[in-house]
Amino acid sequence: MKRQCNILKHVWLAIYVKAHDANSHHPSPLRNIVLPSGKVSMGKSLEGIDFYNRLIDELIANDIEPFVTLFHWDLPNALEEEYLGFLSPKIVDDFVNYAEICFWEFGDRVKNWVTLNEPFRFTYFGYVKGISAPGRGGENQEGDTETEPYIVAYNLLNCHAAAYTKYQEEFKENLLLESEHPRTDPWVMGYFAWSFTDSFEWCGGYTQRFGLNYVDYKNNLLRYPKKSALWFKKFLSGDKLQETRKRNINGIVQAAGKLNDAPTNGIESDKKRRKAQT
Numbered sequence: 001m002k003r004q005c006n007i008l009k010h011v012w013l014a015i016y017v018k019a020h021d022a023n024s025h026h027p028s029p030l031r032n033i034v035l036p037s038g039k040v041s042m043g044k045s046l047e048g049i050d051f052y053n054r055l056i057d058e059l060i061a062n063d064i065e066p067f068v069t070l071f072h073w074d075l076p077n078a079l080e081e082e083y084l085g086f087l088s089p090k091i092v093d094d095f096v097n098y099a100e101i102c103f104w105e106f107g108d109r110v111k112n113w114v115t116l117n118e119p120f121r122f123t124y125f126g127y128v129k130g131i132s133a134p135g136r137g138g139e140n141q142e143g144d145t146e147t148e149p150y151i152v153a154y155n156l157l158n159c160h161a162a163a164y165t166k167y168q169e170e171f172k173e174n175l176l177l178e179s180e181h182p183r184t185d186p187w188v189m190g191y192f193a194w195s196f197t198d199s200f201e202w203c204g205g206y207t208q209r210f211g212l213n214y215v216d217y218k219n220n221l222l223r224y225p226k227k228s229a230l231w232f233k234k235f236l237s238g239d240k241l242q243e244t245r246k247r248n249i250n251g252i253v254q255a256a257g258k259l260n261d262a263p264t265n266g267i268e269s270d271k272k273r274r275k276a277q278t
Contacts, residue, residue: 023236024065026192028072028117031098034105038076040097049105056109067192068106069114070099070163073122073133080134086152092162099163103171113167115160123152131203193232197223 031038033048059066075085083090099115116122125131127149130138137143198211206217212229216222 023063024067024192025059026067026069026114028069028074030074031071032074032076034101035098036076036078038079038094038098040094040101044101049101052106056106060109065112066106066110067112067114068102068110069117070102071095071115071159072117073126075133085134086155086159087148089155089158091155092158095159096162096166100166100170103167107171115163116156119153119156119160123149123156125203127152191235 030048033045033051035042035044036048037043056066056068079085079091079094085091103113122132126134127137127143128145130136130141130143135141136148137145193212195211197213198206198209198215201208211226212232213223213225216224
């Protein structure tokens with residue numbers, strides 16, 4: 001764990017702070033590390049929790065705010081074997097128990113949480129195409145594409161709702177203050193780019209390169225900023241961000257105006273037509 005923390009320290013912080021001027025990062029606690037069995041009753045990993053505490057502390061020490069994602073497609077295999085994971089409603093209790101551990105262990109420093117990472121893609125690739133975990137629904141693979149995706153989606157929504165409710169009822173008052181929320185222009189709080197380096201993708205392996213930083217797989221995994229990294233750094237500096245925000249707001253206002261006009265005119269015309277007919 002100490003070696004992993006050193007790697008994370010030198011790689012992530014060097015890229016984020018020195019290359020991008022970023023002020024936030026969204027790590028995802030691997031559930032298998034925090035809760036190896038997937039169940040609170042079977043015990044949590046103190047070493048795993050210590051690992052993420054070190055990571056969070058290191059981020060904060062370097063003025064990088066953690067936005068923690070609770071589930072990034074890493075369901076403990078024990079739960080898949082016991083009751084087929086997200087195909088069973090039993091997953092909801094186990095998920096909210098895991099979320100509660102994260103809230104207790106990291107919530108004194110983590111103020112922003114994401115429950116599920118890309119639930120649609122997890123469902124589609126895992127239970128329709130069968131090309132990512134748990135690999136159901138694809139050609140010559142176990143699974144029913146006509147029913148299972150809907151069951152999984154339903155249970156994912158319930159996991160989100162249960163974790164959200166737990167946080168709102170038992171943790172939010174101790175974690176968030178009203179003064180921490182923006183009162184004006186609240187639509188966009190920030191941006192995360194996927195991915196900050198070329199990475200291993202579920203479907204494409206190492207063949208797809210869309211990281212902000214190029215990874216030289218043949219030369220000790222050296223990393224080099226791409227033009228996109230330099231653009232993103234400039235974007236995060238503030239000027240382009242403000243321009244984008246203003247453009248988005250103006251677009252929303254204009255779209256709302258058109259939306260308001262169209263139905264009103266249609267309704268008035270329909271009223272006049274019915275009145276003329278009578």
